[in-house]
Amino acid sequence: MSSNPSGATQHLTDKGMEAALGIGRNGKRLNTNAADLQDAILDVRDEFLEVRTTVINNVRHDFLRNGLLAEIVSRTPILVYDLPELKQIVDTAFVDRSGKMYFCDTFLRTLLAEHEAGLDSLNFLIRHEADHLRRLHLTRMQDINPQIANIAQDVRINIDITKAAAADRFEDERGRAPSDSELKDAARAYLVLHADSIIASGQAMTYEDYIKYDGLSEEAIAAILLKDWKDPPPIPNREVSFERIMEGAAQEADGVKGILLSAVPLAAPPLHAVLTPAELSGLAQDLRRIGAAKANPNQVSDKDLQDSLGLLQKLKEHPGLIDLDRAHDTATNAVVGTGNVHLSGKTGDNYLDALRPSERVKMAMQIIQKILTPSAQNGMPGQPQDGGLTVKDLERSMGRGKGSDPKSQGDTSTVPHPLVSHGQDHVMDTADLIEVLKAAGLNSESMKKMGFDDLKSSAEEIKCSKDSVVASINKASEDMMKLGSRYPGGHLVHYAKAQMADFFKPVLTWEMAMKKMTESLGKGQRMAPEEPWTIYHVDAADMGLKHQRDVPYLGSTVPGKTQKPLMIDIIDTSGSVDDAMLKRFVSEAINMSRKMSRGNAPDVVISFADTIARGEPVYITERNYKDFLTRGIQYGGRGGTNFQAAIENVFELVKPGAKGVYAKREIDAIVYMTDTGDSVPDPQRLLRKAQECGIKKLPPILFLAPKACYSEHFDKAVKKWATVIWFPTGAGATNTRINVTDVAREQEKKNRNLVAAKP
Numbered sequence: 001m002s003s004n005p006s007g008a009t010q011h012l013t014d015k016g017m018e019a020a021l022g023i024g025r026n027g028k029r030l031n032t033n034a035a036d037l038q039d040a041i042l043d044v045r046d047e048f049l050e051v052r053t054t055v056i057n058n059v060r061h062d063f064l065r066n067g068l069l070a071e072i073v074s075r076t077p078i079l080v081y082d083l084p085e086l087k088q089i090v091d092t093a094f095v096d097r098s099g100k101m102y103f104c105d106t107f108l109r110t111l112l113a114e115h116e117a118g119l120d121s122l123n124f125l126i127r128h129e130a131d132h133l134r135r136l137h138l139t140r141m142q143d144i145n146p147q148i149a150n151i152a153q154d155v156r157i158n159i160d161i162t163k164a165a166a167a168d169r170f171e172d173e174r175g176r177a178p179s180d181s182e183l184k185d186a187a188r189a190y191l192v193l194h195a196d197s198i199i200a201s202g203q204a205m206t207y208e209d210y211i212k213y214d215g216l217s218e219e220a221i222a223a224i225l226l227k228d229w230k231d232p233p234p235i236p237n238r239e240v241s242f243e244r245i246m247e248g249a250a251q252e253a254d255g256v257k258g259i260l261l262s263a264v265p266l267a268a269p270p271l272h273a274v275l276t277p278a279e280l281s282g283l284a285q286d287l288r289r290i291g292a293a294k295a296n297p298n299q300v301s302d303k304d305l306q307d308s309l310g311l312l313q314k315l316k317e318h319p320g321l322i323d324l325d326r327a328h329d330t331a332t333n334a335v336v337g338t339g340n341v342h343l344s345g346k347t348g349d350n351y352l353d354a355l356r357p358s359e360r361v362k363m364a365m366q367i368i369q370k371i372l373t374p375s376a377q378n379g380m381p382g383q384p385q386d387g388g389l390t391v392k393d394l395e396r397s398m399g400r401g402k403g404s405d406p407k408s409q410g411d412t413s414t415v416p417h418p419l420v421s422h423g424q425d426h427v428m429d430t431a432d433l434i435e436v437l438k439a440a441g442l443n444s445e446s447m448k449k450m451g452f453d454d455l456k457s458s459a460e461e462i463k464c465s466k467d468s469v470v471a472s473i474n475k476a477s478e479d480m481m482k483l484g485s486r487y488p489g490g491h492l493v494h495y496a497k498a499q500m501a502d503f504f505k506p507v508l509t510w511e512m513a514m515k516k517m518t519e520s521l522g523k524g525q526r527m528a529p530e531e532p533w534t535i536y537h538v539d540a541a542d543m544g545l546k547h548q549r550d551v552p553y554l555g556s557t558v559p560g561k562t563q564k565p566l567m568i569d570i571i572d573t574s575g576s577v578d579d580a581m582l583k584r585f586v587s588e589a590i591n592m593s594r595k596m597s598r599g600n601a602p603d604v605v606i607s608f609a610d611t612i613a614r615g616e617p618v619y620i621t622e623r624n625y626k627d628f629l630t631r632g633i634q635y636g637g638r639g640g641t642n643f644q645a646a647i648e649n650v651f652e653l654v655k656p657g658a659k660g661v662y663a664k665r666e667i668d669a670i671v672y673m674t675d676t677g678d679s680v681p682d683p684q685r686l687l688r689k690a691q692e693c694g695i696k697k698l699p700p701i702l703f704l705a706p707k708a709c710y711s712e713h714f715d716k717a718v719k720k721w722a723t724v725i726w727f728p729t730g731a732g733a734t735n736t737r738i739n740v741t742d743v744a745r746e747q748e749k750k751n752r753n754l755v756a757a758k759p
Helices: 014-021 035-048 067-074 105-116 121-134 146-174 180-193 207-213 218-227 242-261 277-293 302-317 319-335 350-354 357-372 391-397 430-440 444-449 455-486 490-503 514-520 579-591 625-631 643-653 683-692 712-718 740-751
Strands: 051-056 059-064 078-081 093-096 101-104 508-511 525-528 556-559 566-572 603-609 613-620 669-673 701-706 723-727 736-739
Touching (some): 035 078, 059 067, 067 455, 078 105, 101 105, 105 121, 105 319, 146 218, 180 207, 242 277, 242 319, 242 357, 277 302, 319 357, 357 391, 566 643, 669 740, 723 740, 736 740
Parallel strands (some): 078 101, 566 603, 566 669, 669 701
Antiparallel strands (some): 051 059, 093 101, 525 556, 603 613
16 A cells, blocks of 8 residues: 655545444434344343232232332343444443434343343343432432532432342242341341352442441432532643554453453453454554554554554443443542542553543544544544644543634643533433434334434323333332232332422412402301390290290391312323323322412312313312322313313202212312313303302303413413413423412403393
């Protein structure tokens, strides 16, 4: 091959290089070469979803052995990926907001090997990722340092999983649940058993941390960490020697060779990543030679570089390197937050030596790729072997910079230490994941199968994920009510229910009329004919009467009878209302029965309706609303929508002679929670029906709908005779204050021009 006249290293064409590396852009898949792992993880998933049976009072009950987390996993797709662009971001496992779980192929091979050896590490990771979904970690602790939040979340999850797994093993061996002291001993034994497994590098995987943080929330753990937290000092943005970068990768080749020669048990590498000790020894020698020669084309050919790049690719996928990463991560976790740094490399460069072993290998690969293909967009400057390669360049190549253009960062004197994390590494925002997959060139078929082919479908995937978590919690709650203490991990169910109650926190604040408040306090007045008007004494015999009780007297005015406001809440259960919106409506309705500002708590009747009212109305008061928050409410419907019929059915509830506690009660307000997916009711027909039921005029009627459902036609038409309020939902939604007194006053004005329809 002729030399390049400019003196630069000669290389293949970009197209030829891409073909050689299997990188081409169109038609990539999430999983190209690890189909066997996809089958294997689904087999493990089936084991994880084992069903157990118990008999209570001669009734058989089936439940999932792994409790609530199994309910979540049963609704969670698990995908294996070997896409290089995604592995560059996460090389272990993660979940995204759409409710899918992802395992990196190289990481999963090690987990499967440990699973076959009888360790619990793979099940542990499945529980761990499912617990991120349960705990809504992408939406929590956003005001806390991201690295501290990540660690605190992992600590909380790992302690819960350790406790549950230890208790499960104890019960399998002893046939009974452990005591508190026995559970601590079982947890210690579980952690010792997995001390050399891949999960040992996780947070709180020592007994000391288990005892220190057990029972604390993520926020409380973060507060403890934050108290004495120290980040490593930033690194000067200095030049890093090309030779030392090559030396770092060479040392990792030597390290994996040592593992192979020592016969340390490892997962079997994939066929495309098999390496012999001789190949590793040759790779280390070649990398040192390339580094010493600075890839001079007179001493190092393109073939030499290509051969080394191919072997580095195998090394990067090798289980031996994953084992070196595990040892590095375990040692790093021991000093995280102290300001100290663990150095697993021995290149003599403190920056390079603080990196993970796999990062040193990856760095060498990207530099060689840049030498062979100067147009490669990997954050490296052109001809990196000629000097001028800075810490900032290398950090950018690791994905920790803010752009691919080396000039886009400005000229700063320091760079944050690579141990300082800035994002959630176990939970990925779906929008970010889609961006990565599209940039990588994932084919349209794969994107469609994942529900990521357009923004609308991805939003639906996220909504379905939330619904799945809620459905899992509800199912686990039902099983726990039947099984009691026999249900595995019952404490997780209680905590999850509390989280979901907070997630659907009401955003409506209600105020009631002062008149009702004073009546309920006994300050109103009424005429009581049974009470004497004044103090008197008349002898019955003087009036010719047999009994003293027969003496007539005038009635008197007495303090008013306690009368709470009555609000009837119609909840739209038609098919167009999704589960998340329905849960929001129920949450708001129950919230009405709490004490209100400037007033007292009303009695609330919840009526579910689609084309007609469905089932029995639910009567909620200030005394029982907490019970409904705990056990939920059964509802009917999911058909079409008919506002007219639903409101008319409500009038029937208070009709004189109607069965139930509502007959002859005055309706203070009717609140219709809906997505407005129907035609506007006829107010004249409504008034006629109200009068037929003993109601002289329409009570205040409010239609409440999320802002996302806004309809200009509905808004204008209804506001002529009723009230429409569009309220915000979702993260960061502010409270909408609703004053029923004002609504009633407006309704009174609108009623003046309203005439009932003729029969």
